[in-house]
Amino acid sequence: MTTNMKALLSNLDKSLSALSSTNDKKSILLAFLDKLEQDSKQPLKFLYPSSNTPKTNPNVEDTINRKALEDLIARHGLQQEMFEVERKRFGQTRLKFGTPMPPPLGRLSCANQNTSKSRFCLNDGTMSCSGCLLVRYCSKEFYLSEETDVVEDCRNTLRSPSWSPAWVREKRTPKFVNENSDGAPPGMPQGTPSIFGMGLIFPMLDGGNIPAIDIINAVDNEGIADIRNRDISLAFVASGDLRNMVRTINGLPGDYSGTIKIVLNDFSPVVVCRNLMMLSILGIVEDVEEAAEHALHLWYSIFQPLSYDPRVFPPILESKILRNLNGTPVQLTPSTTMCTTFSSNTTAFLLDRLQPKDRDPPVANNALNKIMNAPERTRIGGMAFYGLVLPFGAINAHMAIPNPWLFTHDDRLMLNDSAHPFDGWDFDEMFNAGKAHGTTEEDLIGCLFFYVKDQLVEFSKRLRRFKVQIYASDKDARQLPKTLKSHPAFPQSFDRIEVSNITDKNYVGMSVLSDWGPLLNKTNPHAAIIGLFMNWHLWKxxxxxxxxxxxxxxxxxxxSACPSAGFSPTNPFPPDRKVTEMMKTVTLFHDTSKSFEDYLKDEKEDDISSKAGLQSRRINRIVPHRCFAKLGTKHSELPVIDSPERWYKVQAPSLRPTGFEGHHVLNEVDEFFGEGAVDVPCSELIESFTSTELLDLDLLVRSDGANCFKIREKVTQSRLQLLESASSCGECLQNDYYHK
Known part of the structure; x- marks a missing residue:
């Protein structure tokens, strides 16, 4: 620590120690921070980060100074008060103004937009463009116009049926494949797919692994009549994002009159903090349409609306939600309470993310293009080009605030080039929502926008109408039961416990059944533990x-026997890009039910379940055993593909470029679910086969000497290729790194 900083902190420590009033301490701290920022050559964001902020500043002294300041604030118990300090500091800064926020988007608007000429048509689009089928116009005059923002995209050569990737035309190995691996099937490029981009937080902050699930599914369990007045307790012990919680609450009857208690937990600071911000927006912003759009963009878009700073951020800072992270219940809405218990590290991370950032839009756009639109990895799609979840032809000039949840302090995008929110939602429902709001099925991003917005609008309304008690925490899932037990006011038993994929042996494994089995509601024969086995195939x-x-x-x-798939049995390996397409989707037709049963036996699932008072169901009653399969069928049943449209929707997620964890696919639709009997507290065991390749684990040593597991991919049985170097392990927070 520099001598000057040491003296400053020493004087601050003495001043704070001499005071007994919290308000007086806040005033002293505010004055200190203001002077520190004025005198410093660096903004405050470098002086007060959380322990989870990426270490981008090479100055060791700055790191020591930051830690000393953080420790001093925590020692005097002022972490909670820092939110009030930041609110006052935010009020002193000049707000950014620009293009006004357009009204909430209820229908697909006319694509007659020209940003450079400030021409924006707010009429509904009724005439589809025959060229791209992505946008609609309100009149023939605008349809024939050459001055709209989407003309260039409409005529893009990528849309041509004859277009092929350069690696196909040039008959070479694509750059997204490492060339030093052999043994791929005939016609397939040699090597393993590479990861492009940082991917520090994907999929935690993006699409997820499987579509959102209603973990109650009252229709097939308690029944609508019974659930309508029943008090319910739910636990999302490794929640990731909010999609399962949203889907579950929205799945209840509209006239539900019971009380819902929800434990929302995740060990990742970035996940729980972002969830808290989204819940705050949905509960505090008065206009539910506006709230839903702001929450959606914070969730998925690279840029946020300009109206976020003047209309959304101030009321959230002024609320009691962010100033009570020590377990004190506060009102989120008149009918919903929040009880949040965050560690000091998570609180510091949240404070850091709430501080004003001076990131210019062009800088953020360059970071996006380096990952999503790199010349060697060009692909088509509104999300890929712009990073916005909006209909293709919608007004977007107001989307100009870089989303702080998706960038590091040195302006790097924390996503891989495969990052996409499609995988987190049901395709059929997504297309139906798009159609209802006037968009086309070809505009996938537009369909996604309207579907997610509809879900968030309904969720926001129910937070204001239903009696909901939310208990948010950042605990280790194995320790959370003890935490709940030590707080009698917290729920002590649950009707559903969703544990995500910590059932995988590289996380908690089967012992999660021992930890959480005793907490199932023994008076409810439909109570279940729901888990995802995402990586079981690594060991089978x-x-x-x-x-x-x-x-x-x-x-x-x-x-080959599936007419809708379009592959001829007489020519299984045509010499074009369809080979890659076919090899990515063949897992849809592969039955792994026997292999999974063997895996469960190897892991002694029966013994562990029995000791925990649980029993595994053999036919699912909450969620299908496999994506796109029918609920209530045997595990050997494959996804239903009965039309070309169904085939398109089923295989679409598997055809995106390479990405997270080295999968040729982002998230394969081969996921298998198993659940327990209804006459006893039960475990619902979900398995998922998420890759067309076989993955192995390798023990690596980080630069600081710590051990971690790293996923490696085996395209064939004979050759392994590391996906990334060990030095890129960082904090081991990604899904493909695991502490030993």
Whole structure:
């Protein structure tokens, strides 16, 4: 620590120690921070980060200074008061103004937009563009106009049926594949897919692994009549984002009159802080339409609306939600309370993210283009080009505030090039919502926008109408039961416990059943633990369709026999890009139910479940055993593909470029679910086969000497290729790194 900073902190410590009033301490701290920022060559954001902020400043002295200041604030118990300090500091800063916020988008608007000429048509679009089918116009005159923002996109050569990637035309290995691996199937490029981008937080802050699920599903369990007046307790012990919570609350009857208690927990500071911000927006902003759009953009878009600073941020800072992170219940809405218990590290992280950032839009746009639109990885799609979840032809000039939840302090985008929110939602419902709001099925982002907005609007209304008690925390899932037990006011038993994929052995494993089984509501025969086995195939080679010629041939026969898939049995390996497409989707036709049963036996699931008073269901009653499969069918049943439209929706998630965890697909739709019997407290065990390749784990040593597990990918049985170097492990917060 520099001598000057040491003296400053020493004087601050003495001043704070001499005071007994919290308000007096806040005043002293505010004055100190203001003077510190005025005298410093660096903005405050570098002086007071959280312990989880990426370490981008090479100055060791600055790091020591930051830690000393953070410790001093915590020692005097002023972390909670820092939110009030930041609110006052924010009020002293000049707000940014620009293009006014357009009204909330209820219908697809006319695509007659020209930002450079400030021409924006607010009429509904009724005439589809015959060229791209992505946008609609309100009149023939505008349709024939050459001065709209979307003309260039409409005529893009990427849309041509004859377009092929450069690696196909030039007959070479694509740059997104590492060339030093061999043994790929005939016609397939050699090597393993590479990761492009930082991917520090994906999928935690993006699409997720499987579509959102209603973990109650009253229709197939308690029944609508019974659930309508029943008090319910739910636990999302490794929640990730809010989509399962939103989907579950929205799945209740509209006239539900019971009380819902929800434990919303995740060990990641960035996840719980962002969830808290979204809940605050949805509960505090009065206009539910506006609240839903702001929450949606904070969730998914690279840029936020300009109206966020003057209309959304101040009321959130002024609310009691952010100033009571020590377990004190506060009102989120007249009918919903929040009880938040965050650690000092998480509180510091939240404070850091709430501080004003001086990131210019062009800087953020360059960071986006470096990942999403790199020349060697060009692809088409509104999300890829612009990073905005909006209909393709919608007004977007007001989207100009870089989303602080998606950038590091040195302006790097914290996503991989495969990051996409599609995987977190049901495709059928998404398309239906788009159609209801006037968009086209071709505009996938537009459909997604309207669907997610509808979900958030309804969720926001229900937070204001239903009696909801939310208990938000950042605890380790294994320790959370003890935390709940030590707080009698917290829920002590649950009707549903959703544990995400911590059932994977590289996380908590089957012991999660021992930890949480005793907390199931024994008076409810439908109570269940719901878990996702996302990585089980790492330890079961037979799960891969390439593991045996029999399994491969069976899967190929099923795919060739499916008329909607469009692959000819007489020419299984055509010499074009369809080979890659086919190999990415063949897992849809691969039955892994026997392999998963063997895996559960290897993990002694029966013994562990029995000791915890649980029993595994053999036929699901809450969520399908596999994405796109029918609920209530055997685990050997494959996804239903009965039309070309269904095929398009089923295989669409698997055809995006390479990305997270080295998958050829972002999130394969091969996910398998198993659940327990209804006559006893039960475990609902969800399995998912998420990759067309077989993955192995390797023990690596970080630069600081700590051990961690790193996923490696095996395209064939003979050759392994590391996806990234060990030095990129960072804080081991990604899904593909695990502390030993």
């Amino acid at each position: 080679k037979s799960a891969n369709y390439l593991s045996s010629s029999v399994g491969f041939n069976d899967a190929m026969k099923r795919m």
